[in-house]
Amino acid sequence: MKARVFVTLKPSVFDPQGQTIADALQSLGYAGVADVRQGKFFELDVETTSADQARALVSEVADKVLANPVIESYRVEIMQASAGAPDAAAASGWPAGGESPQATAGAQRGGDGHSGPVERRDQ
Amino acid sequence: MKFAVVVFPGSNCDHDSYHAAKDVLGQDAEYIWHKDTSLRGADAVILPGGFAHGDYLRTGAIARFSPIMPAVVEFASKGGPVLGICNGFQVLLEVGLLPGAMLRNRDLYFHCEHVHVRVERIDTPFTQRATRGQVLRIPIAHGEGNYYAESDVVRHLEDSGRVIFRYCDAAGQVTAEANPNGSLNNIAGICNEQRNVVGLMPHPERACEALLGSADGLVMFQSVVAALAGDGVVS
Numbered sequence: 001m002k003a004r005v006f007v008t009l010k011p012s013v014f015d016p017q018g019q020t021i022a023d024a025l026q027s028l029g030y031a032g033v034a035d036v037r038q039g040k041f042f043e044l045d046v047e048t049t050s051a052d053q054a055r056a057l058v059s060e061v062a063d064k065v066l067a068n069p070v071i072e073s074y075r076v077e078i079m080q081a082s083a084g085a086p087d088a089a090a091a092s093g094w095p096a097g098g099e100s101p102q103a104t105a106g107a108q109r110g111g112d113g114h115s116g117p118v119e120r121r122d123q
Numbered sequence: 124m125k126f127a128v129v130v131f132p133g134s135n136c137d138h139d140s141y142h143a144a145k146d147v148l149g150q151d152a153e154y155i156w157h158k159d160t161s162l163r164g165a166d167a168v169i170l171p172g173g174f175a176h177g178d179y180l181r182t183g184a185i186a187r188f189s190p191i192m193p194a195v196v197e198f199a200s201k202g203g204p205v206l207g208i209c210n211g212f213q214v215l216l217e218v219g220l221l222p223g224a225m226l227r228n229r230d231l232y233f234h235c236e237h238v239h240v241r242v243e244r245i246d247t248p249f250t251q252r253a254t255r256g257q258v259l260r261i262p263i264a265h266g267e268g269n270y271y272a273e274s275d276v277v278r279h280l281e282d283s284g285r286v287i288f289r290y291c292d293a294a295g296q297v298t299a300e301a302n303p304n305g306s307l308n309n310i311a312g313i314c315n316e317q318r319n320v321v322g323l324m325p326h327p328e329r330a331c332e333a334l335l336g337s338a339d340g341l342v343m344f345q346s347v348v349a350a351l352a353g354d355g356v357v358s
Contacts, residue, residue, distance in 0.1 A: 012273075013226065013271060014226070014229070014305075016226075016227055016228075016229055016230070016231050016305075017227060017231065020231060065180070065184070065188075066180070068181055068184070068217070068224055070216075070222075070223060070224040070271070070272065070273070071224045071226065071271060
């Protein structure tokens with residue numbers, strides 16, 4: 001089962017790389033791009049029997065290793081073996097709608113451990 | 124007294140730290156490979172600069188899980204002096220011995236240059252032979268030295284005197300121009316609650332002899348030798 005982890009800097013942290021990219025896009029004439037935040041993307045191959053197990057395992061890995069909870073938050077997507085598309089219950093809101101990550105899931109030890117839509121909470 | 128210099132794969136200032144302790148100060152020093160689990164009776168531990176694990180994932184993120192780290196954490200919990208220099212500071216942050224995190228330098232440049240730092244506190248084993256306000260000219264060499272912590276953490280560090288070094292100009296003035304990387308409050312180095320673990324981004328081991336362009340960093344090594352010899356704080 002494949003899992004995807006997206007790690008991004010928390011909104012309160014200044015992102016000079018993202019800012020540089022946004023400035024470059026402006027120079028290139030893409031006036032419609034207001035802001036860019038750069039993050040990291042991990043793809044994991046996990047040997048578990050259920051999506052719930054996979055999510056729990058990957059969330060722990062994300063919490064402990066992949067993200068630094070002082071400055072980063074993360075979200076997990078579990079890819080069901082059958083389709084190439086992410087688990088429908090997991091992929092709420094991404095990548096549609098330009099929704100900016102408000103979740104500070106990474107700051108909560110235990111991360112997002114349920115297989116429902118990712119909760120977005122302001123801190 | 125014996126210094127332990129921990130070596131991670133990718134550490135590159137281990138020899139400089141060893142040299143400062145052994146050749147310049149005449150102390151006993153030993154390299155400890157990151158896969159060892161014992162500090163072999165060391166009196167002080169140095170986590171040196173470099174690029175442990177290539178800085179993959181995040182600086183210090185993988186090194187913090189090295190087999191030697193539980194021994195370092197235990198040594199620190201018992202009050203043993205631990206100095207994290209540059210990458211070593213990053214490892215201390217990742218393992219949680221010091222609070223906060225390092226971000227990419229604000230201007231995105233890797234800064235390799237001499238800077239000035241002001242000694243803010245001399246009540247740590249690594250600064251007790253310095254004087255408050257003393258300006259040290261020592262080199263930095265980092266791309267991710269932009270110290271960040273949440274505002275309540277920074278406030279607590281400031282209120283409890285745990286900011287040990289601050290970037291300043293040659294005259295000791297803490298200015299924005301003197302800040303090479305965007306660190307909050309020009310923080311160049313901090314200590315833990317117990318004041319025995321110190322992390323700083325600049326390299327005192329690379330400023331321990333006049334030949335290197337500055338010997339201002341030597342006072343940090345002299346301080347810990349004095350501290351372990353039982354000398355009190357010289358104010």
